Amino acid sequence: MHQADIDTLMADPWFAAMAIGRRDGLLREARTEVLAAGARIYGLGDPPNGLWAVVEGQVRLKGLSVNGAELLALIVRPGTWFGELSTLDGLPRPHEATSFGPARLLHVPMPAFARAAALQPELYRDLGLLVCAHQRTALRFIANSIGQSIRVRLAVALLRASVAGDGSVTIRQDELAAIVGIARQTLNRHLKTLEREGIVEVAYGRIRILDLAGLQAVATE
Amino acid sequence: MHQADIDTLMADPWFAAMAIGRRDGLLREARTEVLAAGARIYGLGDPPNGLWAVVEGQVRLKGLSVNGAELLALIVRPGTWFGELSTLDGLPRPHEATSFGPARLLHVPMPAFARAAALQPELYRDLGLLVCAHQRTALRFIANSIGQSIRVRLAVALLRASVAGDGSVTIRQDELAAIVGIARQTLNRHLKTLEREGIVEVAYGRIRILDLAGLQAVATE
């Protein structure tokens, strides 16, 4: 693994806070997987297939609401570990994960994780801490969703979805609408408002953030 | 501890699935705490003060949304353990917990848990599994909230809030409105609709479920 990849992983607070020995133990069992665009990493209801980390590219997590509509599409950026929930409790995946565009991941399959954890049982505690971190994210998400205006939620969603360093988000409007939890037409109206204000630029299958500070201001209205 | 209390605890899937040795180790460090009505168990932002379980009575967990409105009021029933998130990761409480009515709890303070875990490190893994269970609950909550009609969400909230065996929920309408995420007046309108249909009976500070099957039918509309 190249140094650049190590740097990417170390930017993650959870991974950086791990004890060195267990970090190395985990990496020793990890294998690199190169995925084509849109490859299925795991599906909703699948039995757990281990722990993953994004090294390069983008992974999108999608759940299904009761009416079958997509929701809770989280965009996972490089440096982030995911899939720990089912890995720890052994229950079926609560959402599906697919690569968006070509991607390079680290994969620690279940038996590999078990091997590493047999040597260093504290790895289970580390995994629990990762679940905690994501639980707190979910709680913040709920707190920010309820009672917030659509305009604010849209701004937050755009900021979360934009890859650091690049002000461009490749996403269809109906997907974005599902994330914000509104109808596609309503989303389009709000996007057009933001475009008139010079904050974003709306194109086919892509949204460019022109005024990052302005968008952040909207997100805290 | 009486046998009835043990039975109450064993009704919880997480506790029942624990290894016997660790279950006993946990209980050995637990002390019983009797609380008056409305007692504060911990507050939002507090440093962790350990793990708790409801033995008798009711505990309510409340978060705050960005605009300061109450939200995510979860009602914790006897047999349920809570407070594991901060206990595991050591970070501040993400919500507040208060007793509703007099209550009897089990309390495992941080040092006590550390003592038990020093003897049986797998307790950390158990705690991680509890976080997993609650994480899955949160995910289900999100999936059931988004895109569901208010009528359905209200029915679900009422079913969750009603203590088993009793068809009565003691709650103010503005609190219930905060749980469902709507305005008090709108909640009242929907409650009155359910009352006209003979499903519930609305009284001052209390809602009685008259037709449980009917309410469950509404919850799955």
Added chain:
DNA sequence: ATAAAAATGTCGCGATGGTGACAATCTCGC
């Protein structure tokens, strides 16, 4: 008992989101 406080019941209005419909535009495979 009585007053104050808390909680509930209703109404009307303004704002806004959902939906269906349909045109316009863009992309991709052949």
Added chain:
DNA sequence: GCGAGATTGTCACCATCGCGACATTTTTAT
């Protein structure tokens, strides 16, 4: 290049939610 399919842009209409306002009822404190 070209056509099918996917995606976006817009509109009108309807439903309904939030909010302010205010009366009514119930509880609690003195």
